[in-house]
Each structure stands twice: as structure tokens, then as C-alpha cells.
Amino acid sequence: MAGLHAAQIHAVPVAADVVSVAARHAVSAEREWRLAAETVDAVVAAGFARHFVPVACGGNAGSFTALSQAIAELGEACPATAWCASVTAHLARMAAYLPSEGFHEIWQNGPDAVIVGSLIPAGRAEQAPGGWRLTGRWSYVSAVDHSDWALLCGTVPGEEGPQARMFAVPRSDYTSVDSWSDIGMRATGSHSLVAEDVFVPERRVMDRNILLDGASAGSPASCHAVPLRAVNALSFATPALGAARGVLQLWQDGVAAKLLKAQRGPSVSRAAYETVLARAAGEIDSAQLLLERAAGIADRASALTPLLEARNLRDCAFAMDLLVTAADRLFRSAGTGAHSVDAPMQRYWRDIHSMSSHVVLQFDAAAGAYAGAVWDTRGETHTAT
Numbered sequence: 001m002a003g004l005h006a007a008q009i010h011a012v013p014v015a016a017d018v019v020s021v022a023a024r025h026a027v028s029a030e031r032e033w034r035l036a037a038e039t040v041d042a043v044v045a046a047g048f049a050r051h052f053v054p055v056a057c058g059g060n061a062g063s064f065t066a067l068s069q070a071i072a073e074l075g076e077a078c079p080a081t082a083w084c085a086s087v088t089a090h091l092a093r094m095a096a097y098l099p100s101e102g103f104h105e106i107w108q109n110g111p112d113a114v115i116v117g118s119l120i121p122a123g124r125a126e127q128a129p130g131g132w133r134l135t136g137r138w139s140y141v142s143a144v145d146h147s148d149w150a151l152l153c154g155t156v157p158g159e160e161g162p163q164a165r166m167f168a169v170p171r172s173d174y175t176s177v178d179s180w181s182d183i184g185m186r187a188t189g190s191h192s193l194v195a196e197d198v199f200v201p202e203r204r205v206m207d208r209n210i211l212l213d214g215a216s217a218g219s220p221a222s223c224h225a226v227p228l229r230a231v232n233a234l235s236f237a238t239p240a241l242g243a244a245r246g247v248l249q250l251w252q253d254g255v256a257a258k259l260l261k262a263q264r265g266p267s268v269s270r271a272a273y274e275t276v277l278a279r280a281a282g283e284i285d286s287a288q289l290l291l292e293r294a295a296g297i298a299d300r301a302s303a304l305t306p307l308l309e310a311r312n313l314r315d316c317a318f319a320m321d322l323l324v325t326a327a328d329r330l331f332r333s334a335g336t337g338a339h340s341v342d343a344p345m346q347r348y349w350r351d352i353h354s355m356s357s358h359v360v361l362q363f364d365a366a367a368g369a370y371a372g373a374v375w376d377t378r379g380e381t382h383t384a385t
Contacts, residue, residue: 018042022078026187029080030347033180034189039081040114040146046070048085050111052093054219057107059092061221064231064295068238072288075242076249079351080187082239084143090235091115091151093223097210098168100218102203106149106168116147116193119208121164123154123195131201132156134167137177142190144176150193153208166211168204169195184347184354214301225301229369230309233316233360234294237323240355241291243348244284244323250345251330252277254338276333283326287319310366310373317366320356327352 022043025036043049051067053059067089075082092115096103106113123136134154141150150169155162179192210216214227255273294312297304331338331349338345355361 018046019074019077022074022081026078026080026344026347029078029187033178033186034145034191035081035084035143035187037146039078040084040143043074043081043085044112044114048089049092049114051089052096052223053107053111054096054103054221054224056219057104058111059107060111061219061223063223064226064234064298065292068234068291068295071238072242072245072291075239076246077242078187079239079243079246079348079355080185082242083185083188083236083355084146086235086239087142088114088116088147090231091117094166094211094228095149095151095168096219096221096224097216098166098206098218099203102168102201102205103218105204113148114143114146115149115151116141116144117151117153118193119153119166119211121153121155121162121208123152123167125154125156125165125167125200127156128199131199131203132165132167132205134169134195134198134200136195138193139179140190141176141193142188144191144193145189147171150174150195152193152195164208166206166208167200169198169200173198182354184350184352214304222299222301226298226304227309230304230312231294231298233313233366234291234298236355236358236361237287237291237316237320240320240323240352241284241288243352243355244287244326247327247330247345247348247352248280248284250338250348251280251334254334254345258335273333276329280326280329283322283329287322287326290315290319290322306376307373310370313360313366314363314370317361317363320361321363324352324356 022039025039029035029039047060050059051062053061055061071082071086074085095106095115118138118141120138122138123134125132125134134152136152136154138152148171152167152169153164154167156165174193174195177192177194180190211228214225216224259270294315297308297312327349331345334345337343340346
């Protein structure tokens with residue numbers, strides 16, 4: 001990928017085979033509302049599931065820069081596959097915050113377990129001897145049908161009201177319900193997950209605030225010392241970068257064919273296409289630079305500050321806005337043929353818009369967090385470096 005050295009992506013080398021597998025199954029996966037098993041196998045084989053897994057469990061404990069670059073590359077072939085690869089990789093990072101005995105149980109058979117989940121407290125748990133009994137239904141759980149484990153948020157009784165806890169649950173203890181019907185990202189298979197009175201031992205339970213604060217006690221790796229608020233948006237914006245690049249390539253190929261045809265027929269305004277190309281490519285490149293900076297900041301965990309965390313959120317949300325603008329610009333000027341249900345560009349365009357609807361990529365909320373970090377409670381103004 002442009003702008004990064006090969007050494008930075010050694011943990012997740014996106015080989016041509018996983019890209020080609022994802023691209024080959026993209027259309028059928030959208031039709032089936034879930035990724036093909038062959039695609040998931042290829043993603044796992046490429047190293048995405050193990051990227052953030054602790055070294056003690058056979059994983060790579062890799063960098064955010066490496067993962068982000070690989071996700072964007074995969075997104076050019078299939079945005080939905082990139083989304084699932086990103087989400088499951090980041091959920092594995094979160095699982096490393098469980099008590100050591102708990103995360104060793106998850107990866108006892110190797111570091112390639114596919115972990116899905118939700119941070120929304122859609123479940124309730126009651127204390128039981130040695131742990132908790134969890135019940136709930138969680139919506140929008142991407143790749144749930146291909147999962148081995150789920151990391152689920154539920155509330156437990158507390159002196160000051162319900163408290164959010166994360167529960168690690170094996171595949172045998174939950175079911176999926178077909179419920180995903182979005183206009184885009186159909187192949188992510190983001191169906192609902194249901195758990196009914198499931199016993200979860202204490203070793204597989206943690207306070208959700210541990211994730212938010214980045215206070216892992218079980219792994220010394222830098223990637224496990226990063227607060228969730230510094231990287232959560234990055235996991236959702238990076239697949240969109242790949243999708244936007246995919247739109248740009250499709251647009252360039254289509255326009256090149258039009259210009260070649262115009263040489264033998266009615267004239268076409270080359271200047272208009274040149275403007276679209278320059279603006280859209282510039283917007284995508286700008287988004288890439290923002291996301292690369294956000295990943296680089298996350299890789300310097302010891303240097304993170306509340307302001308840098310808030311800036312990362314702002315940069316990811318702003319990058320998403322740039323990518324939507326670029327995709328709209330390209331799609332609008334691509335011509336009626338690009339709007340056909342059989343045209344790949346319209347699928348990429350729908351996927352990007354669906355990605356942009358994620359709650360952590362809303363710019364107003366990100367702006368509020370950023371302004372709050374700049375103008376802290378002491379009334380002092382800070383700058384990020």
C-alpha cells in the first residue's frame with residue numbers, strides 16, 4: 001500500500017489469494033446475506049483473527065498500522081469482507097482484556113478463533129455460584145454465523161444502578177437469528193445473536209470500563225494498552241477507505257472506456273472527468289492520511305493523551321465524511337450504467353453509506369469529544385502533537 005513500508009504489514013500479509021477469494025464471492029455473499037465459508041477461511045489464514053491475540057496464546061500482538069493497511073487493501077476487493085475482518089480482529093484485542101485464565105481458555109486450541117460481539121448492553125446477568133447467568137439478544141453482530149466465540153455486553157445489578165460487563169461466550173451457548181436487512185453491507189451477515197440463561201464463569205467476565213480505559217492486566221503488548229475510545233472508530237473507517245478506493249478504480253476503468261469510445265464518436269467532456277478524478281482522489285488520499293495518523297498514534301500507546309484520543313475519533317469521523325463525499329462524486333458522474341443492479345460500483349457505494357451510519361463515525365459527536373478535550377474543565381486550551 002502507498003505510503004507504508006512492507007515491514008509494517010508483515011503481521012497480516014494480504015496475499016493475492018485472500019483478495020481474489022473475497023472478490024470472487026462478493027456477489028453471491030451479498031445475495032446470501034453472509035460471507036462464504038471459503039472467504040472466512042481465507043481471512044483467517046491470512047492472519048486477521050490472530051493479529052491482536054497475545055503472543056502467549058500464539059498470536060501476533062500486532063500494530064494498528066499493520067492491520068489498518070491490510071484491511072484497506074482487502075476492502076478494495078470486498079468491503080463487507082474487510083469489515084468482518086476488521087471487526088473480528090478488534091474484538092480479539094478486546095478479549096485479551098479478560099482475566100488471563102479466561103483469554104487462555106478462548107485461545108486454548110490456537111490463536112485463530114473467530115470472535116464476534118457487541119458493546120451494546122443488550123443483555124442482563126444475574127449472579128450465580130462461580131459466575132453469572134446471561135440472557136439477551138444483540139443486534140447487528142457481523143459474521144455471527146462464522147464465529148467461535150462472542151464477547152457480549154450485559155448489565156449486572158449494582159449499588160448505584162446497573163453496571164456494564166463484558167461476557168465471553170462459546171459458540172455452543174448462543175444462536176443466531178436472521179435479521180439483517182440493510183441496503184448495504186449485506187454480505188457482513190450482521191444478524192442477531194441470542195443467549196438464553198447462559199452460565200458464564202467469572203474468569204470470562206470483565207468490567208466494560210477496562211476496555212474503555214485500556215487497562216489490560218494480562219498482556220504486556222503495546223496494542224493492549226490502548227483505550228478503546230482511541231481506536232474504536234478506526235476499526236470501522238478503515239474498511240470504508242478500501243471501499244472508496246474500489247469505487248475510484250471502477251470509475252477510472254469506466255471513464256477510460258468512455259473516453260476511448262469518444263475518439264470514434266460524439267465528443268465527451270474530458271475536463272469534467274478530470275475535475276471529478278482530481279477531487280475524489282484527493283479526498284480519498286486525505287482520508288488515508290488521517291487514518292494512517294490515527295493508527296500511528298494508537299501504536300504509540302505510552303504517548304496517548306485524552307486529546308490525542310479525541311483527535312483520533314475526530315479524524316476517523318472526518319475521514320468517513322471525505323470518503324462518502326468522494327464516493328458520491330464518483331457515483332454521480334459514472335453514468336446510468338453504474339446504477340445497474342449488476343454493476344459492482346453501486347454495491348460499493350451502498351456499502352460505504354451503510355458504513356458511514358455507524359454511531360462512532362458521526363462527526364457531531366466526535367466534534368463534541370474533541371472540543372471537550374481541547375477546552376478541558378480547567379478552561380485551558382491544549383494542542384495535539
